Amino acid sequence: MSRTAKIAQKAPYPVEVAAGKSYFWCTCGRSSKQPFCDGSHKHTGFAPMKYEADADKTLYFCGCKATGNAPLCDGSHNSL
Numbered sequence: 001m002s003r004t005a006k007i008a009q010k011a012p013y014p015v016e017v018a019a020g021k022s023y024f025w026c027t028c029g030r031s032s033k034q035p036f037c038d039g040s041h042k043h044t045g046f047a048p049m050k051y052e053a054d055a056d057k058t059l060y061f062c063g064c065k066a067t068g069n070a071p072l073c074d075g076s077h078n079s080l
Contacts, residue, residue, distance in 0.1 A: 007077075008063045017058075025048060028041040028065075
């Protein structure tokens with residue numbers, strides 16, 4: 001079982017979210033539907049993180065999986 005997240009990309013994913021809708025952010029970096037989960041985490045020890053939008057807006061979901069503000073980007077990709 002691997003516990004190292006794969007860097008999906010070294011930049012955030014801009015996503016238009018809708019108020020009240022749930023999103024499941026990929027924590028393992030293996031999903032082909034980045035930044036969201038497609039089930040690729042099976043047998044890795046990772047699980048998706050649920051995020052519920054509180055308003056219609058653009059959010060920047062972390063692509064490097066190293067953020068300290070999961071699931072949103074905090075600029076950690078700049079030091080990778």
